[in-house]
Amino acid sequence: MSAAMDTESTYSGYSHYSGHSKKAHRQGSRDRHKSPRSKDGSRSEKSVTIQTPPAEPLLGNDASRAEEGQDTNYQGIVQYAVSLVDALLFIHYLAIVLLELRQLQPMFTVKVVRSTDGESRYYSLGHLSIQRAALVVLENYYRDFTVYNPALLTASKSRAAKHMAGLKVYNVDGPGNNASGQSRAMIAAAARRRDSSHNELYYEEADHERRVRKRRARLVVAVEEAFTHIKRLQAEEQQKAPGEMMDPREAAQAIFPSMARALQKYLRTTRQQQYHSMESILQHLSFCITNNMTPKAFLERYLSPGPTLQYDRDRWFSKHWTLVSEEAVTSGLQDGSVFVLKCLDFSLVVNVKKIPFIKLSEEFIDPKSHKFVLRLQSETSV
Numbered sequence: 001m002s003a004a005m006d007t008e009s010t011y012s013g014y015s016h017y018s019g020h021s022k023k024a025h026r027q028g029s030r031d032r033h034k035s036p037r038s039k040d041g042s043r044s045e046k047s048v049t050i051q052t053p054p055a056e057p058l059l060g061n062d063a064s065r066a067e068e069g070q071d072t073n074y075q076g077i078v079q080y081a082v083s084l085v086d087a088l089l090f091i092h093y094l095a096i097v098l099l100e101l102r103q104l105q106p107m108f109t110v111k112v113v114r115s116t117d118g119e120s121r122y123y124s125l126g127h128l129s130i131q132r133a134a135l136v137v138l139e140n141y142y143r144d145f146t147v148y149n150p151a152l153l154t155a156s157k158s159r160a161a162k163h164m165a166g167l168k169v170y171n172v173d174g175p176g177n178n179a180s181g182q183s184r185a186m187i188a189a190a191a192r193r194r195d196s197s198h199n200e201l202y203y204e205e206a207d208h209e210r211r212v213r214k215r216r217a218r219l220v221v222a223v224e225e226a227f228t229h230i231k232r233l234q235a236e237e238q239q240k241a242p243g244e245m246m247d248p249r250e251a252a253q254a255i256f257p258s259m260a261r262a263l264q265k266y267l268r269t270t271r272q273q274q275y276h277s278m279e280s281i282l283q284h285l286s287f288c289i290t291n292n293m294t295p296k297a298f299l300e301r302y303l304s305p306g307p308t309l310q311y312d313r314d315r316w317f318s319k320h321w322t323l324v325s326e327e328a329v330t331s332g333l334q335d336g337s338v339f340v341l342k343c344l345d346f347s348l349v350v351n352v353k354k355i356p357f358i359k360l361s362e363e364f365i366d367p368k369s370h371k372f373v374l375r376l377q378s379e380t381s382v
Contacts, residue, residue, distance in 0.1 A: 105126050106125065106126055106355060107127055107333075108124070108333050108355060109123070109353050109355055110122070110125055110333075110353075111350070112348055113349045113351075114148070116153060117153065123136070123137065125333065128333055129333070130323075130328075133333055133350070133352075134323050137350055142307070142308045146307065147306070147307070149271060149305070150345065151274070208269075212266075212269055212270060215266040216266060219262040222259040222261075223259050223299055225258065227295045227298075234246055252285040252289060256285060263281070263302065275312075280312065285298065334352065335354035336352065336353070338350065338351050
């Protein structure tokens with residue numbers, strides 16, 4: 001049933017189209033037969049011009065143009081961003097260069113004082129912040145200051161304790177008197193003995209200097225004899241086996257006992273024994289033998305206290321420093337600024353002073369303006 005209906009609809013549609021086509025064909029033929037003719041019997045012809053509407057742009061062309069415009073705008077943005085980054089980098093590097101140049105020109109002088117023994121140094125600094133100046137001070141401290149030796153400070157304390165121990169207070173008023181009276185009496189007695197205390201200090205320091213000179217002379221002689229002995233041993237080794245050299249470590253161990261006692265007494269007298277171990281002395285002695293150094297070069301480390309960096313790191317290095325300042329640590333140095341660097345045993349007090357500005361002017365003096373003529377008379381009175 002459905003197949004029959006489909007066929008019928010198909011034929012009906014075809015017949016309709018065919019009828020319409022035939023009708024249009026007949027109408028066209030009639031129009032051709034009824035076409036007007038000219039007076040001379042010829043047919044007139046009309047020209048027909050078919051104008052097509054302007055073609056509208058396709059969607060694909062619009063999309064491509066939009067993409068090209070977007071690409072052009074994106075490239076401009078990227079170029080602007082790159083130029084901006086280059087400008088910022090240039091300004092950044094220029095600021096760094098200016099800051100470094102400002103530090104090179106000295107503008108302030110700082111005085112660094114160690115609070116325990118009063119040792120001081122002076123340094124010239126440029127335009128720096130307080131925390132940066134503190135870092136520079138610490139770097140110079142380990143290089144320039146002698147090692148901190150608390151044993152040298154015990155002499156004054158023991159002297160004061162000895163003076164106070166020599167005072168005796170008797171309570172003649174009975175046990176009812178308070179302790180403040182005793183303390184006032186001891187202070188008064190110490191004040192009366194103050195006039196004689198400087199004599200004790202003078203003789204004590206003189207005796208200490210005498211003992212140091214004596215220990216030093218013995219040490220110098222012992223070291224010179226030890227170095228002479230090592231040269232003799234080296235000459236004997238050369239005669240026995242030419243071309244062979246004695247091991248510096250063995251040579252140092254061979255001559256060290258001859259100078260050990262004198263060196264130990266000298267270090268105890270100068271209170272330096274805690275900074276020089278036996279192993280460090282042997283290493284220094286072998287180093288001097290290896291480089292063919294003289295006895296004076298070996299003794300230089302022990303006769304005069306050297307900078308802090310000369311000694312073992314574990315004996316002097318402070319792992320914690322505290323910066324104390326009334327002003328902000330990020331602010332720059334100013335005339336009269338004071339800040340303190342504290343560690344466990346002592347502190348460094350830093351006082352800032354501005355270097356005065358000196359203006360030099362040049363003045364031209366005519367060399368003819370200060371000439372003179374000395375005339376002598378030939379006739380003199382007798």
